[in-house]
Amino acid sequence: MMQINETLTLENQLEKIGSLLLLGHRFVTMTVVDKGEEFDIFYHFDLDYKLTTFQLVLPKGAELPSISGICFAAVIVENEIQDLFGITVSNLAIDYEKHFLLAEDAPAQPFCRVPGVGITAVATDGKGNMTAPAPAVSNGGDK
Amino acid sequence: MSMLVPFGPQHPVLPEPLQLRLELNDEKVVSAVPVVGYVHRGLEKLAEQKDFIQDTFLIERVCGICSFMHSMAYSMGIEELMGIQVPDRARYLRVVWAELHRMHSHLLALGLLADAFGFENLFYTIWKIREEIMDAMECTTGARVMLGSCCIGGVRKDISAEQAKFVLEKLNNFEKMFKRSSEVLMGDYSVKERLVGVGVIDGKKAYELGAVGPSLRGSGIAKDHRMTGYAAYGELGFEPVVEKDGDCYARTMVRVRELYQSMTLVREALAKLPEGELKTPFKGNPSGEAAVRVEQPRGEVLYYLRGNGTDKLDRLRIRTPTFANIAPLLTMLVGCNLPDVAVIILSIDPCISCTER
Amino acid sequence: MSKAISKSPWVVHFNCNSCNGCDIEFLACLTPTYDVERFGVLHVGNPKHADVLVVTGSVNLRNRHVLKNVYDQMPDPKVVVAMGICPATGGIFADCYNVVGGVGSVIPVDVHVPGCPPRPEAMIDGIIEAVGILEKKRAGLAVDPPLLPVKTVKGPAPAPAPQEASEKN
Numbered sequence: 251m252m253q254i255n256e257t258l259t260l261e262n263q264l265e266k267i268g269s270l271l272l273l274g275h276r277f278v279t280m281t282v283v284d285k286g287e288e289f290d291i292f293y294h295f296d297l298d299y300k301l302t303t304f305q306l307v308l309p310k311g312a313e314l315p316s317i318s319g320i321c322f323a324a325v326i327v328e329n330e331i332q333d334l335f336g337i338t339v340s341n342l343a344i345d346y347e348k349h350f351l352l353a354e355d356a357p358a359q360p361f362c363r364v365p366g367v368g369i370t371a372v373a374t375d376g377k378g379n380m381t382a383p384a385p386a387v388s389n390g391g392d393k
Numbered sequence: 394m395s396m397l398v399p400f401g402p403q404h405p406v407l408p409e410p411l412q413l414r415l416e417l418n419d420e421k422v423v424s425a426v427p428v429v430g431y432v433h434r435g436l437e438k439l440a441e442q443k444d445f446i447q448d449t450f451l452i453e454r455v456c457g458i459c460s461f462m463h464s465m466a467y468s469m470g471i472e473e474l475m476g477i478q479v480p481d482r483a484r485y486l487r488v489v490w491a492e493l494h495r496m497h498s499h500l501l502a503l504g505l506l507a508d509a510f511g512f513e514n515l516f517y518t519i520w521k522i523r524e525e526i527m528d529a530m531e532c533t534t535g536a537r538v539m540l541g542s543c544c545i546g547g548v549r550k551d552i553s554a555e556q557a558k559f560v561l562e563k564l565n566n567f568e569k570m571f572k573r574s575s576e577v578l579m580g581d582y583s584v585k586e587r588l589v590g591v592g593v594i595d596g597k598k599a600y601e602l603g604a605v606g607p608s609l610r611g612s613g614i615a616k617d618h619r620m621t622g623y624a625a626y627g628e629l630g631f632e633p634v635v636e637k638d639g640d641c642y643a644r645t646m647v648r649v650r651e652l653y654q655s656m657t658l659v660r661e662a663l664a665k666l667p668e669g670e671l672k673t674p675f676k677g678n679p680s681g682e683a684a685v686r687v688e689q690p691r692g693e694v695l696y697y698l699r700g701n702g703t704d705k706l707d708r709l710r711i712r713t714p715t716f717a718n719i720a721p722l723l724t725m726l727v728g729c730n731l732p733d734v735a736v737i738i739l740s741i742d743p744c745i746s747c748t749e750r
Numbered sequence: 751m752s753k754a755i756s757k758s759p760w761v762v763h764f765n766c767n768s769c770n771g772c773d774i775e776f777l778a779c780l781t782p783t784y785d786v787e788r789f790g791v792l793h794v795g796n797p798k799h800a801d802v803l804v805v806t807g808s809v810n811l812r813n814r815h816v817l818k819n820v821y822d823q824m825p826d827p828k829v830v831v832a833m834g835i836c837p838a839t840g841g842i843f844a845d846c847y848n849v850v851g852g853v854g855s856v857i858p859v860d861v862h863v864p865g866c867p868p869r870p871e872a873m874i875d876g877i878i879e880a881v882g883i884l885e886k887k888r889a890g891l892a893v894d895p896p897l898l899p900v901k902t903v904k905g906p907a908p909a910p911a912p913q914e915a916s917e918k919n
Contacts, residue, residue, distance in 0.1 A: 251473065251474075251681055251682065251683055252682045252683055252684040252697070271601075276600055276601075276603055277603045278603065278695055278712065278717070279695055279710075279712035279716070279717070281697045281708075281710045281712075282710075283699060283707065283708045284708075292697070294684065294695065294697075294712075299616075299618065299620065299621045301684055301686070303684065321601075321603075322601075322602060322720055323601070323602045323603035323717070323720045325720065326716065326719055326720060327712075327716070344426060349430075350429065350430065351429060351430045351433040351749055352430060352433070352811070352812075352848065353430060353810075353811040353812035353848075355811055356811045356812070356847075356848055357847050357848075360435060360438060360847045360848070361437075361438060402813070402816055404795070406795075408765065408770075408773055408774075408777065409765050409768075409770065409773070410764075410765055410766075410813060410816065430810075430812045431767075431810070431812055431813040431816065432765070432767050432768070432807070432810070432813070433767075433810060433812070433848050434767060434808075434810060434843045434846040434848055434849055435846040435847045435848040435849070436843065436846065438846065438847060439843065439845055439846050442845065450842075451842060454769045454771070454842055454843075454866075455769065456769055456770055457768070457769045457770035457771025457772070457773070457774060457867065458770050458771075458774060460769075460771065501774060504781075516781075517781050517782050518782075520777070520778065520781035520782070520783075521781060521782045521783055523778075523781075524778070524781075524783040527778070537775065537867075537869070538771040538774065538775060538867050539771055539866060539867070744770065746768065746769050746770045
């Protein structure tokens with residue numbers, strides 16, 4: 251089972267993570283879980299093979315301050331979170347503006363659970379086929 | 394005056410589509426920004442739609458190079474959530490297949506690196522040696538790439554005494570053949586010319602940027618998640634392989650030495666293979682949260698699983714090693730010459746398919 | 751000239767959205783154990799040099815432009831070989847939100863090699879098949895459309911049982 255070592259708030263997030271990094275912890279990654287009304291954001295750190303996890307509960311619509319200023323390693327995962335969950339991360343060191351993994355015409359925020367948002371918002375043609383822009387060349391009975 | 398040069402996505406030395414936007418000052422790289430998404434499928438979302446037993450086979454296809462280790466990490470996560478005790482024989486068999494996978498992956502990486510610095514002969518020789526390992530995997534599981542042998546609660550296939558003999562034979566062949574190639578990799582003038590002092594990153598910087606696997610161990614930091622003793626690693630003797638210099642040569646040497654280490658581990662695991670069941674039967678659905686880490690050829694992978702008591706997982710998150718190694722890669726590239734970019738990229742052994750899932 | 755092409759087809763490999771399984775098997779084809787070069791096949795990096803395009807993996811929303819680009823740059827006559835089940839139908843990833851479908855939805859495919867991943871021997875067979883088609887195209891003969899290994903299913907398809915999934919290996 252995963253242990254949550256501490257619960258952060260938006261106010262003390264940078265300070266707590268900064269002091270953990272000073273203790274020699276290595277940034278592992280961030281995980282986001284959509285709980286419907288709010289997001290669970292986990293920051294995972296490692297020291298001597300022990301995983302330390304901080305939790306931050308973020309209401310939907312709120313901005314998440316980036317930690318890439320104090321921990322550059324987080325910049326990639328924060329961009330991924332912007333893409334997949336539609337969370338706006340402020341003060342990113344490199345900002346791909348929600349098109350890090352996803353192309354311009356991809357469904358926005360595909361990992362969100364609210365009906366009508368994310369992949370549920372993609373139009374279908376009634377047969378379960380996504381109405382993606384028409385392919386350039388059709389090939390026999392392939393599509 | 395600096396200019397922007399796109400490197401990729403379709404590039405002769407890259408086996409996978411990855412674009413790097415390089416800012417160049419004459420021939421020197423000033424900065425590099427990755428552009429990814431060419432291999433993004435949305436596998437984590439698909440895993441939420443399939444049930445957790447089907448996911449074992451889906452997760453194998455996160456990456457075709459370390460497929461067994463992905464399914465092993467996932468199975469370990471579910472076993473932790475459901476409190477399943479894996480039988481001893483299964484734990485040892487997992488080590489055998491995981492280490493065979495590490496060997497084929499390292500040989501693949503070394504071969505591609507040789508190709509990147511223009512040593513075609515070495516590339517072909519190393520890939521020929523790799524076939525010995527592929528034969529060992531095919532003999533024991535029936536498949537060369539997607540083994541499909543790991544399942545929740547244990548393993549699906551057994552290694553008989555005859556098969557074990559075949560594997561050991563293949564390992565002997567490997568040892569004989571790789572001895573010559575590793576001498577070239579370690580000592581040849583032209584190899585050193587391309588690798589020594591290229592793409593240097595010091596240990597402190599690599600650690601801060603979250604590097605894992607050979608990229609971290611090549612910079613003098615002994616971090617190998619196998620040391621925590623998951624599967625049967627706790628009962629097998631080994632030490633993490635460390636090199637100090639932090640350049641492409643050091644990272645290559647880590648891989649060369651790990652190949653011998655993996656060979657010893659497979660031999661030891663096969664020698665100690667206990668008798669018994671292959672699989673623990675289980676009932677019910679996973680619930681709760683678990684974070685599991687496994688050392689893959691490229692570094693540690695983190696699986697975060699959240700079950701909600703139904704047969705579908707609430708969330709599955711995979712942080713693959715290359716994902717963690719991208720930030721250090723961007724640092725390694727700064728200040729290098731344009732012809733060295735390919736070598737530096739391949740020295741971290743990138744797996745873009747893992748990274749984007 | 752025609753003889754030169756059919757005796758020595760130049761192949762460009764494009765990894766579309768693959769999990770790497772097919773890519774490493776295709777690379778293994780080029781190396782001494784399987785040695786596809788004995789048929790004169792040469793692996794090149796530049797699509798403008800190539801006669802055969804080998805595609806692995808399904809098509810996603812970002813790389814379909816790249817795939818189309820690579821295909822358009824190849825000189826005529828050209829043959830497309832789809833390696834594995836993903837470029838045929840999307841394979842196990844067909845239901846993913848970012849996956850458009852098989853390679854056939856973007857460019858015409860001439861040869862499908864089924865498998866997850868196909869064995870190197872099957873891949874070599876696929877390339878030899880492609881050489882035959884290349885010769886036909888060169889001579890201006892009609893070419894039969896390829897047989898798809900499985901019908902394309904998009905949307906909520908019945909999920910395979912775990913045993914079936916593993917037997918695909």
